[in-house]
Amino acid sequence: MTNKSSLIVASTNKELELLLRSFSYGRFFVLCDSNTWRECFPLIASALSDRPCHIHIIPPGEIYKQTGTLLGILEEFASQGFQKSDLLVNLGGGTVSDIGGLAAALYQRGIPYINLPTTLLAMADAAHGGKTAVDFSGIKNLIGTFWFPQHTIVFPGFLKTLPQRELHAGYVEVLKQALLAGKQAWNKASKLAPEQLIENPEIIYEAARFKLRIVRQDPNDKGLRQVLNLGHTVGHAVEAWSLRHPEGPLLHGEAIALGMLAELRLSVSHAGLDESFAHLATKVFSKFLKPPIPSKADIEDLLQYMRYDKKNRAAAIHFSLLVKPGKALTGVSIGENKLRLALQETLSVIQHQ
Numbered sequence: 001m002t003n004k005s006s007l008i009v010a011s012t013n014k015e016l017e018l019l020l021r022s023f024s025y026g027r028f029f030v031l032c033d034s035n036t037w038r039e040c041f042p043l044i045a046s047a048l049s050d051r052p053c054h055i056h057i058i059p060p061g062e063i064y065k066q067t068g069t070l071l072g073i074l075e076e077f078a079s080q081g082f083q084k085s086d087l088l089v090n091l092g093g094g095t096v097s098d099i100g101g102l103a104a105a106l107y108q109r110g111i112p113y114i115n116l117p118t119t120l121l122a123m124a125d126a127a128h129g130g131k132t133a134v135d136f137s138g139i140k141n142l143i144g145t146f147w148f149p150q151h152t153i154v155f156p157g158f159l160k161t162l163p164q165r166e167l168h169a170g171y172v173e174v175l176k177q178a179l180l181a182g183k184q185a186w187n188k189a190s191k192l193a194p195e196q197l198i199e200n201p202e203i204i205y206e207a208a209r210f211k212l213r214i215v216r217q218d219p220n221d222k223g224l225r226q227v228l229n230l231g232h233t234v235g236h237a238v239e240a241w242s243l244r245h246p247e248g249p250l251l252h253g254e255a256i257a258l259g260m261l262a263e264l265r266l267s268v269s270h271a272g273l274d275e276s277f278a279h280l281a282t283k284v285f286s287k288f289l290k291p292p293i294p295s296k297a298d299i300e301d302l303l304q305y306m307r308y309d310k311k312n313r314a315a316a317i318h319f320s321l322l323v324k325p326g327k328a329l330t331g332v333s334i335g336e337n338k339l340r341l342a343l344q345e346t347l348s349v350i351q352h353q
């Protein structure tokens with residue numbers, strides 16, 4: 001399937017219901033995890049009540065984003081006689097859309113699906129862009145492909161039941177995207193608390209539209225799309241490090257908040273970002289830091305994780321850095337000594353906050 005996905009906004013339950021009723025597919029196969037089944041499915045149940053619908057519930061969380069769960073979904077497609085004229089509906093966060101999208105890509109060499117994201121992270125980021133995957137052999141997203149949803153429907157009403165920790169972690173990606181989108185988007189998003197989003201859904205829609213704009217220009221992640229990795233070289237290393245920490249693991253967005261602090265610092269030294277702006281942005285991202293925070297003794301571990309980062313070429317560690325709000329550089333190679341120093345400075349600043 002090519003990158004023809006559309007983003008549809010549903011601001012009320014009624015709009016969501018009318019949208020779902022307007023789809024002219026045979027049957028619906030709704031994939032949810034046990035939490036989104038309990039909290040979110042009731043909000044779409046009436047829209048599906050008068051058409052054939054099969055529901056498949058998987059356990060929640062990243063540890064189930066694996067081949068066993070994927071095979072369970074494929075077996076269910078087969079036993080239900082699911083066909084290309086039917087529609088898979090992924091009702092959940094990034095875990096559900098990643099695994100459901102991959103099942104859709106594989107079954108009968110590709111069937112249509114839509115995403116109904118229920119977390120902030122998925123509304124702003126994961127549900128758009130056609131990257132589908134499961135974790136394998138202890139490595140995140142090792143098995144996957146690009147397979148684009150027909151539509152992604154963003155309905156902020158799902159956020160009412162999202163745990164606060166998930167909401168806050170998701171807001172880090174919203175803020176990162178606002179920084180990349182430009183000064184106006186950043187000014188709006190940085191002044192808001194995540195709890196105010198339901199009354200200010202435009203912030204979510206703007207983040208989603210921004211992601212889709214980038215994806216449309218670079219669907220297969222060959223160049224421009226890499227700007228979205230701002231904060232992620234250090235952030236992914238922190239996320240991996242936290243998996244082994246007794247107080248961990250951190251949620252993705254929590255790790256990216258620390259990654260943003262380090263990479264804003266690197267943006268000043270290596271991309272010419274204005275220092276006073278970096279200071280202000282650092283204050284905003286600092287609000288989303290959560291323990292465990294690495295200490296200086298962990299820096300060598302973090303560097304080791306970064307050496308394995310997928311953006312690296314020719315053994316150097318590469319970054320996407322911010323020049324100014326709305327402008328970023330990709331593929332910036334930074335030597336390990338400079339990186340060590342930036343990490344030391346970042347961790348000192350956090351310690352003294």
Ligand SMILES: NC(=O)c1ccc[n+]([C@@H]2O[C@H](COP(=O)([O-])OP(=O)(O)OC[C@H]3O[C@@H](n4cnc5c(N)ncnc54)[C@H](O)[C@@H]3O)[C@@H](O)[C@H]2O)c1
Nearest residue numbers: 033035039060093094095118119121122126131158161162
């Ligand atoms: N494909 C992409 O481009 C992309 C981008 C970013 C992240 N991801 C992937 O997304 C995954 C993380 O996704 P996530 O942060 O959305 O988390 P998630 O899907 O794991 O959901 C987090 C938790 O919130 C619960 N939940 C979801 N919506 C709820 C709601 N409305 N009310 C109550 N509980 C709810 C879930 O059951 C789960 O327990 C990771 O696997 C990551 O690799 C993919």
